Amino acid sequence: EDQVTQSPEALRLQEGESSSLNCSYTVSGLRGLFWYRQDPGKGPEFLFTLYSAGEEKEKERLKATLTKKESFLHITAPKPEDSATYLCAVQALLNAGNMLTFGGGTRLMVKP
Amino acid sequence: DSGVTQTPKHLITATGQRVTLRCSPRSGDLSVYWYQQSLDQGLQFLIQYYNGEERAKGNILERFSAQQFPDLHSELNLSSLELGDSALYFCASSVRPGLTTKNTGELFFGEGSRLTVL
Numbered sequence: 001e002d003q004v005t006q007s008p009e010a011l012r013l014q015e016g017e018s019s020s021l022n023c024s025y026t027v028s029g030l031r032g033l034f035w036y037r038q039d040p041g042k043g044p045e046f047l048f049t050l051y052s053a054g055e056e057k058e059k060e061r062l063k064a065t066l067t068k069k070e071s072f073l074h075i076t077a078p079k080p081e082d083s084a085t086y087l088c089a090v091q092a093l094l095n096a097g098n099m100l101t102f103g104g105g106t107r108l109m110v111k112p
Numbered sequence: 113d114s115g116v117t118q119t120p121k122h123l124i125t126a127t128g129q130r131v132t133l134r135c136s137p138r139s140g141d142l143s144v145y146w147y148q149q150s151l152d153q154g155l156q157f158l159i160q161y162y163n164g165e166e167r168a169k170g171n172i173l174e175r176f177s178a179q180q181f182p183d184l185h186s187e188l189n190l191s192s193l194e195l196g197d198s199a200l201y202f203c204a205s206s207v208r209p210g211l212t213t214k215n216t217g218e219l220f221f222g223e224g225s226r227l228t229v230l
Contacts, residue, residue, distance in 0.1 A: 031211055042224075043114060043202050043204070043221025043222050043223050043224055044155070044202075044219075045114070046220075049217055049218070087155065089155075091217065097143075097160040098145070098168065098210045098211060098217060099160060099168045099170060101157070102154055102155040102156075102157075104154045105155075
C-alpha cells in the first residue's frame, strides 16, 4: 500500500526565516510526486511535479527536491502570504488513471 | 479561481439521509475526480471518471456512487449517511486521464462541498 508521511505537522516561522518541509513516501514504483498548497476553505492548488530522484523544481521562494525515499520543500525567506497547508502526494506506476495518495500535510504559519 | 465549480458549498443533513454533490469541471477537461477530506483521514481519493467512464476507484464506500454525464459534469451520491461521513468533498478535473512525462498531471480542485451529518 502506498504511504505518504509529512513532517512536521505544523511549523511556525518568522518572516525571512528559511526552512524545509519533509515528505517521506513508500510506493510500488513512483510515477510522480506532487506538491500542492491549500489555503483555509479552498481546494488544493498545484505547485510542482517531480518524476525521478535528483530532480529539482523552483517557483519563487519554493524549491522542491526528490530522492528515492523522500521529498523536501525548501522555503527561502518566507513571507506571511506563504502561510498555508502544504500537501505532498504520490502516484504509483501501477495505479490506473490519475489516482493520488496524499500525506497529512504541513501547516505553515509565517509571522511578520 | 480554478474553473471547477462545486455545489452546494455547505450542506447539513441527518443520519440516514441521501445527498447529491455536483461538480462542473474546467472547460475542456475530460477527467473528473472526487476526493474526501476529513480531519483524521486527510485527503482521500474516491473515484475518477474520464469522458463518462469510470477510470480508477479508491476506497469509496458502497453507500457512495458517482457518475459523469455526457456534458462532463459529475455527481457524487452519498446515501444512508453516517456521522463519520461529515467531511469536505472536493472535485478536481484535468485534461488528460493520467500523468506522463509530457504533462505535469496537474489537478484543478474546486472549493469543495462541506457536508455535516447530524
